[in-house]
Amino acid sequence: MACIEVQDISLIYPIFGANARSLRTTIINMATGGRLDKNSGKVLVEALKGVSFQLEKGDRLAIIGHNGAGKSTLLKVLAKIYEPTRGSIHVQGRVNCLFDIMMGMDQELNGYENIMLRGIILGLSKFEIRQIIPQVEEFSELGDFMKMPIKTYSAGMKVRLAFGIITSVASEILLIDEIVNVGDTRFMEKAKQRMKSLVHQSDILVLSTHDLHVVREFCNKAIWLEQGRVKAFGAIEDVLSNYK
Amino acid sequence: MRTLYLAIQDLKKAALQHRVWLHLGWVEVKQRYRRSVIGPWWISLSMLIFILMMGIVFSRLFHQKIQEYIPFFTAGFLFWTFISTSVIEAAEIFKSNGGFIKQINLPHSLYVFKHIVRQVICLLHNFVVYLLVCLVFKFNPGFKALLVIPGFVILALNVYWICFLVAILCARFRDIVPMISSCVQIAFFITPISWMPRLLDQNPAILKLNPLVYLLDVVRAPLLGTLPTEISWFFCSVMAVIGSIITFLAFSLARPRIAFWVD
Numbered sequence: 001m002a003c004i005e006v007q008d009i010s011l012i013y014p015i016f017g018a019n020a021r022s023l024r025t026t027i028i029n030m031a032t033g034g035r036l037d038k039n040s041g042k043v044l045v046e047a048l049k050g051v052s053f054q055l056e057k058g059d060r061l062a063i064i065g066h067n068g069a070g071k072s073t074l075l076k077v078l079a080k081i082y083e084p085t086r087g088s089i090h091v092q093g094r095v096n097c098l099f100d101i102m103m104g105m106d107q108e109l110n111g112y113e114n115i116m117l118r119g120i121i122l123g124l125s126k127f128e129i130r131q132i133i134p135q136v137e138e139f140s141e142l143g144d145f146m147k148m149p150i151k152t153y154s155a156g157m158k159v160r161l162a163f164g165i166i167t168s169v170a171s172e173i174l175l176i177d178e179i180v181n182v183g184d185t186r187f188m189e190k191a192k193q194r195m196k197s198l199v200h201q202s203d204i205l206v207l208s209t210h211d212l213h214v215v216r217e218f219c220n221k222a223i224w225l226e227q228g229r230v231k232a233f234g235a236i237e238d239v240l241s242n243y244k
Numbered sequence: 245m246r247t248l249y250l251a252i253q254d255l256k257k258a259a260l261q262h263r264v265w266l267h268l269g270w271v272e273v274k275q276r277y278r279r280s281v282i283g284p285w286w287i288s289l290s291m292l293i294f295i296l297m298m299g300i301v302f303s304r305l306f307h308q309k310i311q312e313y314i315p316f317f318t319a320g321f322l323f324w325t326f327i328s329t330s331v332i333e334a335a336e337i338f339k340s341n342g343g344f345i346k347q348i349n350l351p352h353s354l355y356v357f358k359h360i361v362r363q364v365i366c367l368l369h370n371f372v373v374y375l376l377v378c379l380v381f382k383f384n385p386g387f388k389a390l391l392v393i394p395g396f397v398i399l400a401l402n403v404y405w406i407c408f409l410v411a412i413l414c415a416r417f418r419d420i421v422p423m424i425s426s427c428v429q430i431a432f433f434i435t436p437i438s439w440m441p442r443l444l445d446q447n448p449a450i451l452k453l454n455p456l457v458y459l460l461d462v463v464r465a466p467l468l469g470t471l472p473t474e475i476s477w478f479f480c481s482v483m484a485v486i487g488s489i490i491t492f493l494a495f496s497l498a499r500p501r502i503a504f505w506v507d
Contacts, residue, residue, distance in 0.1 A: 013504045080349040083500040095349075103347040106271060108278045120267045121348065 002093030002172040002203035004055040004078065009087030011048040011073060011228075047073040048084070049228045055204050055221075062215040062236065063208040064243060065225035071208040074225065075099070075175050078206060093172030093203060096122075101162040111146035111161055118165045132168040139194060140164040156184070163191060167198050174202040178209050212240065251496040258354040265354050269361025288369045295321060295373065302438055311381045313440075318377045319467040320437040320460055326367040327403060327459065328428045334359060334407035335414040335421040342506035352502055353495070356408045360400065374467065385469035395462035395472060398480045402459060405487040412491075412498045415505040431456055455483060 047070050055061055063071045076082045077089060079097045104121050105114050115136055119129035137146060140160040142153075150158055199205050199218055207218060215222065215236065222239035224231040232239045258265070277283035295318050303313035334356075338345065341355045377383070413420050432438075435456040444451065451457050461476035498505075 014501075016505075076346075081346065082503055097348065100343075100347050103343060106275060108275050109271070117267070117271060120264055121344075121350070123261070123264070 002057055003090075004053075004092075004173065004204060004206075005088075005090040006051060006053050006078075007088045008050050008052050009048055009077065009084035009089055010046065010050060011077060011082060012044055012046045012085045013082075015043045015045055047228050048077065050087075051225075051228075051230055052087075053223060053230070053233050055206070057203045059221055060199065060205040060219040061207070062219035062222040063206065063225060064210075064212075064215065064222055064239070065231075068227075069225040070228040071225060072099075072177055073228075074223075075177055075206065075208050079175055091173065095173045095175060096166070096169050096171030096202075098166055098174070098176045101166055102158065105150060105158065105162055107151040108149050110149050111140075111142055114150055114161065115165055118162075122166075122169055124169065132165070135168045136161070136164040139167070139190070156187075160187065163194075167194050171202055173204045174199060174206070176205070176207045176209075212244075215240070247496045247499070248492075251492060251499055254351040254495075254499060255353050258351040258357055261351070261354060262357075264350070265358040266361055269358045269365065272358070272362050273365050284366060284369045287366055288373050291321070291325065291370055292373045292376065295377070298438060306439060306443060308440065311383070315374075315377055315381060315383045316440060316464075316468060317438060318374050319464045322367070322370050322374055322467075323399065323460055323463045324432065324435070324437050325370060326363055327399075327456070328432065329366070330360065330363045330403050330407055331410055332425050332428055333363075334410040335424050337407070337411035338415040338502055338506050345503050345506050352499060353408070356404065356411060359407060359411075360404055363403075364400070385467055388469050388471060389466050391466035391471070392463055395466055398477070398484060399459055399463050401484040402480060402487060405484070405491040409487070409491045409494060412494055412502070415502055416498065435460065455479070458483075 051070075051074065053061075063074055065071050073082065075097075076099075077084055078091060079095060079099075080089075080091070104118055106117060109117060112133070115133055116126075116129055119132065124132075140146075140157075140163075142157060142161060145153065145157065150161065153161070196218075205218065207215070209215060219236055221234065222236045222243075223233045224239050224243055232242055273284055277286065280286065282289070295314065299310060299314040299317055302308075302317070303310040306313070337355050337359050338352070341358075344350060344355070345352070378385070410420075410424060414424070434450055435454055436451065437460070441451055441457075458476040458479040462472045462480050465472040465476075
């Protein structure tokens with residue numbers, strides 16, 4: 001049974017200035033007992049502070065908040081890309097991330113080779129990959145372009161291919177960072193339908209977005225972040241009524 | 245304790261996902277040489293020409309027979325190329341995979357495995373140069389040559405931890421990157437690759453204290469039809485164990501932070 005338990009997590013990370021990462025600075029700091037630290041240009045950012053919540057099967061959570069509130073950071077913590085500095089996180093179930101959908105696409109490879117590449121990165125077997133090929137072909141409508149290196153594609157075509165691949169993978173937990181714009185209006189509608197069926201198949205959805213229409217359409221719960229803290233968490237309408 | 249456990253988990257996951265790094269390593273080689281007719285053989289071809297030119301000049305310079313000097317230089321240079329390119333390119337492992345590290349939860353050690361796969365593929369292409377040299381100079385190392393396989397395993401283990409450590413240090417401290425390449429350059433000249441150890445006086449410190457001498461010995465001696473010394477085997481094994489422990493501890497500390505170091 002898919003579930004997510006986040007308990008009191010905080011995430012502090014360093015942002016390095018131009019010279020903070022040099023060996024010299026570190027050695028000087030060691031020699032001077034770290035007294036020069038404030039000059040080294042190292043800034044610590046507390047991206048998340050004491051965030052806690054629980055999700056279970058059927059929950060569709062929207063993460064809302066202003067720019068820099070920690071929305072993407074929280075998603076990356078859920079995806080286990082960032083490890084929280086404090087607190088604990090427990091995620092059960094197969095996770096599929098729709099962050100940078102172009103990740104791992106190779107410009108020199110053709111459409112089919114990219115399906116193979118991306119499939120392997122996502123941990124699919126060759127057999128599973130062969131099964132999703134017809135779906136991707138059908139969805140992306142690229143026809144003979146599938147046999148061409150993707151560097152010859154237009155931006156929209158690349159997105160269609162990438163979107164087609166990542167949305168073919170079934171998962172229990174779906175993490176999405178902003179719904180992508182997929183080509184023209186007609187295609188947008190098709191992508192939306194596909195997204196809906198994908199969301200429908202998964203047990204838990206966590207979506208970070210600024211678009212409140214999308215939030216209302218897809219989600220039943222919301223978490224409102226402000227400067228890394230939870231401002232509100234609960235049923236969608238309760239949270240949205242205080243937001244804005 | 246928990247940091248050590250998580251680092252072991254990372255390595256374990258990477259070992260299980262061998263399909264990912266084998267495939268990615270292969271794709272990277274193909275990608276570099278796409279649209280070039282002879283592809284990765286370019287490295288081998290340039291190596292062949294380099295070896296012949298060096299062979300002609302250096303065999304005279306050192307007053308060695310060319311049919312003896314060229315196989316010696318080929319066998320040494322083959323593995324030197326593997327070691328040096330692995331270590332130099334290791335500086336960029338985490339940085340060049342930043343796109344992955346920031347987007348998907350794959351174990352960090354997987355990128356080091358992928359790096360080694362690519363280097364081994366290049367080494368296998370270059371190995372053909374050695375076979376050609378053997379043919380042309382009618383050089384037959386005999387069955388002892390098979391000892392190159394266990395020798396290569398111990399060499400690869402050492403190269404793995406060195407690359408891993410270099411990758412971690414270079415992700416954290418950006419000015420180690422140029423430092424590494426200058427060290428490698430110097431190492432070429434103080435290691436008996438282009439010159440034979442017997443040209444020096446009896447057992448100088450430069451041979452005794454240079455770990456590369458032992459690392460090369462376990463793979464080069466078999467290809468020349470001789471046996472590596474026991475000291476070389478012993479030294480390489482000890483180095484693999486101690487180096488791996490140091491690297492593992494460094495990785496345990498660095499692992500949660502690598503994702504923040506790569507941008």
